[in-house]
Structures are given as C-alpha cells and as structure tokens.
Amino acid sequence: MKIKSLAASVALTVGATGFSMAAWAEDPIKVGILHSLSGTMAISESTLKDTMLMLIEEQNAKGGLLGRELEPVVVDPASNWPLFAEKARELLAKEKVDVIFGNWTSVSRKSVLPVVEELNGLLFYPVQYEGEESSENVFYTGAAPNQQAIPAVDYLMNEIGVERWVLAGTDYVYPRTTNKILETYLKDHGVAAEDIMINYTPFGHSNWQSIVSDIKAFGSQGKKTAVVSTINGDANVPFYRELGNQGIAASDIPVVAFSVGEQELSGIDTAPLVGHLAAWNYFMSVDADANYDFIDKWVAYKGDENAVTNDPMEAHYIGFNMWLEAVKKAGTTDVDAVKDAIIGVAVPNLTGGYATMMPNHHITKPVLIGEIQDNGQFSVVWETPSTVAGDAWSDFLPGSRDLISDWRKPLSCGNYNVVEKSCGGAEKVASN
Amino acid sequence: MSIPRSLSQLLIVCLLSLLALAPARADDAQAQALLEQLADAPYAQKGRIIGEIAGSGDERARQWLEAFANGKLARVEASGQFVIVLENRGRNWTVADALSGETIGEISRRDLDSLRINNALRGELDGILSVIDLTVADVGKRLAAARDLRGGVDAGSFERIGTLLSAEENPDVRAALEEALAIYRVEALGDIAAVAVLAGSLNTAARAALTGAARSDNAQLAAAANRALESIDQKLKLNNAAKTLYFGISLGSVLVLAAIGLAITFGVMGVINMAHGELIMLGAYTTWGMQQLLPGQPGLALVLSIPAGFMVAALAGIAIERTVIQHLKGRPLETLLATFGISLILQQLVRTVISPLNRSVVTPEWMSGSIMINEALSLTLNRLYIIGFALVVFAGLMLIMRKTRLGLEVRAVTQNRAxxxxxxxxxxxxxxxxxxxxxxVAGLAGVALSQITNVGPNLGQNYIIDSFMVVVFGGVGNLWGTLVAGLSLGTINQLLEPWAGAVLAKILVLVFIILFIQKRPRGLFPQKGRAAEG
Known part of the structure; x- marks a missing residue:
C-alpha cells in the first residue's frame, strides 16, 4: 500500500515537473514546510507536512500562483526546539522561501520567532495556543484561548450546569497559561476556590490511577463536576483508559479536552469514552460539502481509506488559501506587501463558513463542542452562533487585559496599551 | 430477540396476501412520524418525544432508542427514510432500514443525517432503557439496570419503579432498587426515613444525595444526613488506604517488569544498555503485529505475543550484542554512547517503517473493566493481570538463574571470567x-505495557530512566533487589502523588534515591564477596 502510493506520488511529481518545463514561465515560488518528521512530535506534525504537500500539489494542478509553480521545501527540525530556529534560518536565508508553514508546540514557535522577525519572513502557525503573543511576521490560524477554552467552559457552565471544576494539564506553558486564564474566568463567574482543583502531570504520563481516583472523589461531593483537560498528546490515551477502567462515564463526570482530536483517538478503543467532549474549530464529522470534498482528497492522497483529518489540518488549509489570496491581491510574494494585503482576506473554511484574517493576525473561527463517538469521531452537540475573532491578549490575565494588537498602519503594533496609549507593553506582561 | 422478530415478519408476509398490509402500514406511518419529530425537535423537547416513543407500545421502540443513544439512528437526506447504522467507519456506512429492519447496504456519509444526541439526553435515555430492562427475565441484566438507576430516578419513573420493586423477588435487585428510590426521596423529597437506607452505602450518587441533604435548611434532615455521612467516611478511609496500596503495587509491578531485563544485562553482565527501552518497544509492537495477524481475537493474539515478543526482542538483543557490544567490552562510556545511538536508530526505524503515529492495541474483553470489591474499591483488571505477570516473570527468571546450567554459567562468568x-x-x-x-524479558515487559500505555516509537524512552533507577536502587546484580526496589518506589510514588502532585512526586522520588545512593552506594542489597570488588 505504502509503496504503491509512493510510486504514485513519484509518478505524479515527475509528470508535474515535465508539465512545468513547458508551462511555468518564471522561477518557482518556494513554500517552506517546518514540521518535525522525527522525534516525539512526529506523531502530530508529519500529518501537517503531508497536508501542505497535498495543498501545494493541488494548487499546481490548478495552474500555480501568479503563473508560477509552487515548490515545497521540506525540512525536518526533529522535535528539537533549538533546531527549529536553525532550520527556519536555513529556509529563509539559504532556500529563500517566500512563506513558511510550520511548528506545533509553543516552545518551538518561540524559538523560531526571533529568526522570522530578524529575516522578515512569513510564518503560518496552525495549532491552538495560549495567546499572549502577536508578531508582525506570524499569522496564527489555530485557536486563541477565547476561541476554544472559554466557549467550552461556557458550554459546561450554562448547558450542563457544572459547578465544580478540575483543570488537568500537562506541565508546560500552554496548559499553565490556559488554566490561569480559566481560573480567573471561573472565579469571575462566582466559582469558589474550593470548587476548583488544578493538577499538572509530566509529558507522557502513563500512570493515572491515583489522579483519576482523586477526580472521582472530587466529583462525588454532590455538585456536578467536569474535567477541563489540557493534557497533551499521547498521555491522553492512558488517561481515558483509566477513566474507563475506574467506571467514570461521561454522564457522571464529563471531560472536555482541548488537545484530543481524531488523530489521538485513532490510537485507542473509544467505546468507554463515548460522550466525553472536545472543543475545536473543526471536526472531521462536520456535515459540510467543503469538508466531504477535503476528506475525499485526503483519503485519495494518503491512499488509506481510514485516514483521518483534524483541526490543525483545517488551519493549514485556511492559512494556505489566505496566503494565496493575499499574494494574488498584492500581485507579488514580497513579504511586506503580502502582510498588508492579507488583513481582511476571507476564505472558506471546512465547516461551511468563512474565515477572515483580523488586524491582530488571528482569524475568525466557529467554536464547536463535540462528543466522542464509538467510531473515533466526534458528534457536534453545540456551536457558537457565529464565528469568534481570535484575541491575542487575554481579557482574563492582569497586564494583558489592556493590550490590543493591530498591525494595520499607522498603529502597526502588536501590544498597544490602551490605557497608557503606548506601544510595547509586552515587557510588562512578561514580568508578571 | 431476532427469532420472534423474523417470526413476526413471516406472519406479516402471510397476512399480506389476505389483508393487503393495511395495519402494518398504519403502524409504520405513526413510527415514521414519531421519528421525524425526534429528528427535527430541538434538544429541549427531545426528552418528551423519547417518552412518547417509549410509551408508544411499538416493539421496535427499544431498538430505535438504543440506536439513538449510541448515535446510530440516521435519516437519509434525499428520501427521509430512517435507518440504523450498523457499521460507521470510513466514508461509507452500512445501514439497515429502521422500520423494516432490512439491511440496505452502504450509503455515503454525505447522504446521511445522523440524529444528534448529547449527554443530558443520553442520561435520560439510559434511565428509560434501564426501566425497560427491569422487566426482563435475566437476573444479571435486571441487577445491572437497577444499579444504573441509582441517581437516575426522576419524577416520571419513581412510581413505576416502586411498582416494579414490589414485584421483584431477587434480594440484590431489591436492595439496589431500594437504594435508587431512597436517593430520589432524599434528594427531591427531603425524606428523613430514606436517609437510613443510605447510611453505609458507598455509592457515589448516594453520597452526593446525602451531601446535598446535609446542607439543607431542615435541621433534622441535615443532622441525620451528617450522621450517615460520618459512617460512610469511616468506611471510605479504610478503602482509600487499600486503594493507594493497590495503586502502588501496580505501578511497582510495571517498574519491576521494565527493569528486570536490565537487571540481567546491566546488573549481572555490567553492560550499560541504553537501547533497553527500545527492546521493550519491540515487544509492544510485536503485540500489535500479532493482533493484526489475528483480527477479531485480541485475547489469543495477546497470549501468543508473550512467546513472540520474547523471541523478537531476544533476537534483536543478540544482533545488538554481536554487532556492537562485544567489541566494546570493558569500555562502559563507549557502550553507553553506542547503545544510545542504537536506541535512536530503532526509534526512527519504527517511525519510518511502521508509522510515527501510535498504534492501537486492543485490550481483550477479559482484561478490561475492574473487579468490584465494594462500591468504593475496585481493582482494575488490566493492572491486576500485570501484577500477576510481573511476579510470574520474576519467578521464572529466578528459577533460570538459580536452578539451570545457564544460570550457573552466567554467575560463574560474571564473577570470574578467566x-x-x-x-x-x-x-x-x-x-x-x-x-x-x-x-x-524486556520484550515481555513490552507485551504487558501495550495494555496500559501507548504503543508508539517513544514508548521505550519513558521507561529507560525508571529502569536504571530501579536497578541502581535495588543493588546492581541482585534480582531480589530489583523486585523490592520496584515495588517500594512504586508505592512511595503513589503515596506522595495525592498531596504533592505527579510532577513533584517524581522529583521527590529522585531526590530520595540520590540521598540514598550517597549513603549506600551499592543499593538496597549490595553484592557481597569477591564479585563486589570487580
């Protein structure tokens, strides 16, 4: 199967190159792909590399961009954060790519950030993250906390009537920041401190027995309890397995997760998890023609009938199409021109609506709450009535409350303090 | 179930020639109308329609509601026909007509509208289905239904359950039903007499009801509830201690399994093998491979993986020993670096050849779930099996080292090679x-670990540090030391975790080992005699 699809793609590439010799007028436009293909993050990131290759192949078949061929440049930062910076430098300085699609973890993004800013590159970042950042050179196509965590908590509070909260997360920056935001948000909504339990576990934690048993005890105090999980990656599988083994059903204590998608569920028997929740901006099960078309293409590209799609893939789909539109609008791939042109660009998303690039380099997204089904898919039980614009600076953290980001001229500032009326509040946030 | 259904179909076919199907059609029309209401109503009203369907007296009602609860009731977009999804993987789903029960075949997911359900509705449905189940002949089913009803009784089902209780003969089912009714009476009616029924119950719904009652304005009720809660708390304390011990032993047995192979290669032979974790990973992948070879028989595959996992990891071990380690004899630093390289190579090999994604290993039926000692204390089965497996592997190894010729020769060579x-x-x-x-033995550990953790390229990395920790703490070269060290480190970790958190507990255990090694550099059970000096 693998070999066959490899041969097919080789044949396709050869065909495409042959065709290009005749048709492409100028040099190709280079698209950098900065995703780990080895190391711990390969599990999540290698799929995104394939998504980008598929999108580029498809665009070339449609005639490329500005009459020029798109050429993917794939590098492997090997889940090694400092290597991300080096590879980004290689892409921008040596390969002279016009745009980069890449990164998954926040720490890798932070490592790439100074390089992209120094060499004036463009980076599209497709994963949900903790916010508190806005760079002139980065476009955040994943969800900010107000596009995922806050609506999910709203849903539990208003629709399910949850009164006691367990905030469980992996011990690193994204869960810690998100939980800090959520804690303030819950307390603002009248939740007492003793009704919030916060728990952190190391990466790849596999022995969940006592934590799950604690959650069970915490949830048997007569108030409806829910777990808000920012547990990362594959630590989720043993966590859910333990929930099932200790007999915690979703109707007793629902778990809403921000990092569990179709990809993670494909490695697990989902029968005991039916009814647990996840909050995303896209699910593979969304009933929209754009989504079905995308799935058909993805299945054909992978040559695997069971290939799944997920939220960060949709983010790349949106980001890539936004960049295409912006380049067409600007008539050039020049970074400064594209940066100005892309603000306000709206492209279809996969859930039947449109995504617009906001002046703060975040995009508008619908927020969906889905329940896990026995086939490893989610069924949407709730969605926001309209799309939500991403907020770079959270309204629920001291210091970041007064900041806004607007990269349009003449403000052109990522952290404008509306109280002090000055740009550059980031240092204050960092010291908080 | 299926026999009477097909019989009734046969009957209908017979009637068809005589009566031109008129009654059946009227039935179907009503059913179609009800299902349409169910599909189109907003969530808030679905509960009422579910009640109507359950009360319609249609014998297919249970089947529809069950399909609905599982998210398997769907409507064909074009024709409005209701179908039950039989197979919901991939892009095309196999469906059967909801009214006639006939299998239609595959339909593209594009053309199907699944009827959405959420947790609140599922809870309501479970209550209704449980009440229906209370009337079946099978005692086990009745008992399960009665237990599920605890905390699930509402005003609508209260009377009906009361009637069913008076007709019930089995004492266990009666007790569970009485408890279910008492919970409702305490929660909704504030009935003091019902508090006595719940005293001593370890059920979480019962405790939740009592906690609620203890906060009530009715002083008498609150006092009674508080007394009942105290007696429950007493019992819980004992159970919690037992639970922590079980968690500790189970984590300990995992540590022992992961470390015991290393206790032989590192402890006895003195080879620092950083690729030990990847040998564990190979064992886990063997389990996955076996399950791919024997689809539908995860249990058999798992049992066969025990010898297969051993062989695969042993052969890999031989290859590593022949190609690398034998050339680096007596050079521990180089061995460490070389085997670390091997571990990276093996990881990337798995990523490239199989997939960077985790593989799903199915847990066989007899290993999932838990044994319930009482409501508050249940022992998860997979962990229980692993504790047993670890002990068997340990006993086997002891036997080999002590009683066989190989064991004798190994001890001789390590003590004085010349x-x-x-x-x-x-x-x-x-x-x-x-x-x-x-x-x-590392491969065997992998087979066991495939049941409790992710089978992926990084599996081994998570266990290599722990393994070395256990071997060093236990005393290099001593199998008993490994057993005691693994179990005690597991228990210490689980004792610390509830109040220190998982991250801090791990750090505290490491600090403890560092201090311990300062005091006793050779571990818990140091080697004695001439071998110790070598």
Whole structure:
C-alpha cells in the first residue's frame, strides 16, 4: 500500500515537473514546510507536512500562483526546539522561501520567532495556543484561548450546569497559561476556590490511577463536576483508559479536552469514552460539502481509506488559501506587501463558513463542542452562533487585559496599551 | 430477540396476501412520524418525544432508542427514510432500514443525517432503557439496570419503579432498587426515613444525595444526613488506604517488569544498555503485529505475543550484542554512547517503517473493566493481570538463574571470567545467551505495557530512566533487589502523588534515591564477596 502510493506520488511529481518545463514561465515560488518528521512530535506534525504537500500539489494542478509553480521545501527540525530556529534560518536565508508553514508546540514557535522577525519572513502557525503573543511576521490560524477554552467552559457552565471544576494539564506553558486564564474566568463567574482543583502531570504520563481516583472523589461531593483537560498528546490515551477502567462515564463526570482530536483517538478503543467532549474549530464529522470534498482528497492522497483529518489540518488549509489570496491581491510574494494585503482576506473554511484574517493576525473561527463517538469521531452537540475573532491578549490575565494588537498602519503594533496609549507593553506582561 | 422478530415478519408476509398490509402500514406511518419529530425537535423537547416513543407500545421502540443513544439512528437526506447504522467507519456506512429492519447496504456519509444526541439526553435515555430492562427475565441484566438507576430516578419513573420493586423477588435487585428510590426521596423529597437506607452505602450518587441533604435548611434532615455521612467516611478511609496500596503495587509491578531485563544485562553482565527501552518497544509492537495477524481475537493474539515478543526482542538483543557490544567490552562510556545511538536508530526505524503515529492495541474483553470489591474499591483488571505477570516473570527468571546450567554459567562468568573459561565454559556463548535473556524479558515487559500505555516509537524512552533507577536502587546484580526496589518506589510514588502532585512526586522520588545512593552506594542489597570488588 505504502509503496504503491509512493510510486504514485513519484509518478505524479515527475509528470508535474515535465508539465512545468513547458508551462511555468518564471522561477518557482518556494513554500517552506517546518514540521518535525522525527522525534516525539512526529506523531502530530508529519500529518501537517503531508497536508501542505497535498495543498501545494493541488494548487499546481490548478495552474500555480501568479503563473508560477509552487515548490515545497521540506525540512525536518526533529522535535528539537533549538533546531527549529536553525532550520527556519536555513529556509529563509539559504532556500529563500517566500512563506513558511510550520511548528506545533509553543516552545518551538518561540524559538523560531526571533529568526522570522530578524529575516522578515512569513510564518503560518496552525495549532491552538495560549495567546499572549502577536508578531508582525506570524499569522496564527489555530485557536486563541477565547476561541476554544472559554466557549467550552461556557458550554459546561450554562448547558450542563457544572459547578465544580478540575483543570488537568500537562506541565508546560500552554496548559499553565490556559488554566490561569480559566481560573480567573471561573472565579469571575462566582466559582469558589474550593470548587476548583488544578493538577499538572509530566509529558507522557502513563500512570493515572491515583489522579483519576482523586477526580472521582472530587466529583462525588454532590455538585456536578467536569474535567477541563489540557493534557497533551499521547498521555491522553492512558488517561481515558483509566477513566474507563475506574467506571467514570461521561454522564457522571464529563471531560472536555482541548488537545484530543481524531488523530489521538485513532490510537485507542473509544467505546468507554463515548460522550466525553472536545472543543475545536473543526471536526472531521462536520456535515459540510467543503469538508466531504477535503476528506475525499485526503483519503485519495494518503491512499488509506481510514485516514483521518483534524483541526490543525483545517488551519493549514485556511492559512494556505489566505496566503494565496493575499499574494494574488498584492500581485507579488514580497513579504511586506503580502502582510498588508492579507488583513481582511476571507476564505472558506471546512465547516461551511468563512474565515477572515483580523488586524491582530488571528482569524475568525466557529467554536464547536463535540462528543466522542464509538467510531473515533466526534458528534457536534453545540456551536457558537457565529464565528469568534481570535484575541491575542487575554481579557482574563492582569497586564494583558489592556493590550490590543493591530498591525494595520499607522498603529502597526502588536501590544498597544490602551490605557497608557503606548506601544510595547509586552515587557510588562512578561514580568508578571 | 431476532427469532420472534423474523417470526413476526413471516406472519406479516402471510397476512399480506389476505389483508393487503393495511395495519402494518398504519403502524409504520405513526413510527415514521414519531421519528421525524425526534429528528427535527430541538434538544429541549427531545426528552418528551423519547417518552412518547417509549410509551408508544411499538416493539421496535427499544431498538430505535438504543440506536439513538449510541448515535446510530440516521435519516437519509434525499428520501427521509430512517435507518440504523450498523457499521460507521470510513466514508461509507452500512445501514439497515429502521422500520423494516432490512439491511440496505452502504450509503455515503454525505447522504446521511445522523440524529444528534448529547449527554443530558443520553442520561435520560439510559434511565428509560434501564426501566425497560427491569422487566426482563435475566437476573444479571435486571441487577445491572437497577444499579444504573441509582441517581437516575426522576419524577416520571419513581412510581413505576416502586411498582416494579414490589414485584421483584431477587434480594440484590431489591436492595439496589431500594437504594435508587431512597436517593430520589432524599434528594427531591427531603425524606428523613430514606436517609437510613443510605447510611453505609458507598455509592457515589448516594453520597452526593446525602451531601446535598446535609446542607439543607431542615435541621433534622441535615443532622441525620451528617450522621450517615460520618459512617460512610469511616468506611471510605479504610478503602482509600487499600486503594493507594493497590495503586502502588501496580505501578511497582510495571517498574519491576521494565527493569528486570536490565537487571540481567546491566546488573549481572555490567553492560550499560541504553537501547533497553527500545527492546521493550519491540515487544509492544510485536503485540500489535500479532493482533493484526489475528483480527477479531485480541485475547489469543495477546497470549501468543508473550512467546513472540520474547523471541523478537531476544533476537534483536543478540544482533545488538554481536554487532556492537562485544567489541566494546570493558569500555562502559563507549557502550553507553553506542547503545544510545542504537536506541535512536530503532526509534526512527519504527517511525519510518511502521508509522510515527501510535498504534492501537486492543485490550481483550477479559482484561478490561475492574473487579468490584465494594462500591468504593475496585481493582482494575488490566493492572491486576500485570501484577500477576510481573511476579510470574520474576519467578521464572529466578528459577533460570538459580536452578539451570545457564544460570550457573552466567554467575560463574560474571564473577570470574578467566577462571570460568579455564573451567571450560564458553564465555562468548554465555554472553550471547545472557544478553538474549535480558532482552527477551524486556520484550515481555513490552507485551504487558501495550495494555496500559501507548504503543508508539517513544514508548521505550519513558521507561529507560525508571529502569536504571530501579536497578541502581535495588543493588546492581541482585534480582531480589530489583523486585523490592520496584515495588517500594512504586508505592512511595503513589503515596506522595495525592498531596504533592505527579510532577513533584517524581522529583521527590529522585531526590530520595540520590540521598540514598550517597549513603549506600551499592543499593538496597549490595553484592557481597569477591564479585563486589570487580
């Protein structure tokens, strides 16, 4: 199967190159792909590399961009954060790519950030993250906390009537920041401190027995309890397995997760998890023609009938199409021109609506709450009535409350303090 | 179930010639109308329609509601026909007509509208289905239904359950039903008499009801509830201590399994093998491979993986020993670096050849779930099996080292290589066999770990540090030390975790080991005699 699809793609590439010799007028436009293909993050990131290759192949078949061929440049930062910076430098300085699609973890993004800013590159970042950042050179196509965590908590509070909260997360920056935001948000909504339990576990934690048993005890105090999980990656599988083994059903204590998608569920028997929740901006099960078309293409590209799609893939789909539109609008791939042109660009998303690039380099997204089904898919039980614009600076953290980001001229500032009326509040946030 | 259904179909076919199907059609029309209401109503009203369907007296009602609860009731977009989804993987789903029960075949997911359900509705449905189940003949089913009803009784079902209780004969089912009714009476009616029924109950719904009652304005009720809660808390304390101990032993047994192979290669042979974790990973992947070879028989596959996992890891171990380790004898630093390289190579090999994604290993029926000692204390089965497996592997290894010729030769070669060779022992052969044995045991650990953790390329990395920790703490070269060290580190970790958190507990355990090694550099059970000086 693998070999066959490899041969097919080789044949396709050869065909495409042959065709290009005749048709492409100028040099190709280079698209950098900065995703780990080895190391711990390969599990999540290698799929995104394939998504980008598929999108580029498809665009070339449609005639490329500005009459020029798109050429993917794939590098492997090997889940090694400092290597991300080096590879980004290689892409921008040596390969002279016009745009980069890449990164998954926040720490890798932070490592790439100074390089992209120094060499004036463009980076599209497709994963949900903790916010508190806005760079002139980065476009955040994943969800900010107000596009995922806050609506999910709203849903539990208003629709399910949850009164006691367990905030469980992996011990690193994204869960810690998100939980800090959520804690303030819950307390603002009248939740007492003793009704919030916060728990952190190391990466790849596999022995969940006592934590799950604690959650069970915490949830048997007569108030409806829910777990808000920012547990990362594959630590989720043993966590859910333990929930099932200790007999915690979703109707007793629902778990809403921000990092569990179709990809993670494909490695697990989902029968005991039916009814647990996840909050995303896209699910593979969304009933929209754009989504079905995308799935058909993805299945054909992978040559695997069971290939799944997920939220960060949709983010790349949106980001890539936004960049295409912006380049067409600007008539050039020049970074400064594209940066100005892309603000306000709206492209279809996969859930039947449109995504617009906001002046703060975040995009508008619908927020969906889905329940896990026995086939490893989610069924949407709730969605926001309209799309939500991403907020770079959270309204629920001291210091970041007064900041806004607007990269349009003449403000052109990522952290404008509306109280002090000055740009550059980031240092204050960092010291908080 | 299926026999009476097909019988009734046969009957309908017979009637068809005589009565032109009129009654059946009227039935179907009503059913179609109800299902349409169910599909189109907003969530808030679906509960009422579910009640109507359950009360319609249609014998297919249970089947529809069950399909609905599982998210398997769907409507064909074009025709409005209701179908039950039989197979919902991939892009095309196999469906059967909801009214006639006939299998239609595959329909593209594009053309189907699944009827959405959420947790609140599922809870309501479970209550209705449980009440229906209370009337079946099978005692086990009735008992399960009665237990599920605890905390699930509402105003609508209260009367009906009361009637069913008076007709019930089985004492266990009666007790569960009484408890279910008492919970409702305490929660909704504030009935003091019902508090007595719940005293001593370890059920979480019962405790939740009592906690609620203890906060009530009715002083008498609150006092009674508080007394009941106290007696429950007493019982819970004891159970919690037992639970922590079980968690500790179970984590300990995992540590022992992961470390015991290393106790042979590192402890006995003195080879620092950083690729030990990847040998564990190979064992886990063997389990996955076996399950791919024997689809539909996860249990058999798992049992067969025990010898297969051992062989695969042992062969890999032999290959590593022959190609790398034998050339680096007596150079521990180089061995460490070389085996670390091997571990990276093996990881990337798995990523490239199989997939960077985790593989799903199915847990067989007999290993999932838990044994319930009482409501508050249940022992998860997979962990219980692993504790047993760890002990069997340990006993097996002890037997090999103590009672067989191989064991004797291994001990001889490690204690004094030159002397052993002069006695005619082929030291090279012993090296190979020992390393293969240690590696094979790592493979066994992988088979066990596939049941509790992710099977992915990073599996081994998560266990290599822990393994070295256990071996060093237990005393290098001592199998008993490994057993005691693994179990005690597991228990310490689980004792610390509830109040220190998982991250801090891990750090505290490491600090403890560092201090301990300062005091006793050779671990818990140091080697004695001449071998210790070597």
């Amino acid at each position: 002397m052993a060779r002069s006695m005619g022992i082929k030291a090279t052969r012993v090296d190979i066999l020992t390393f293969a044995l240690g590696s094979g």
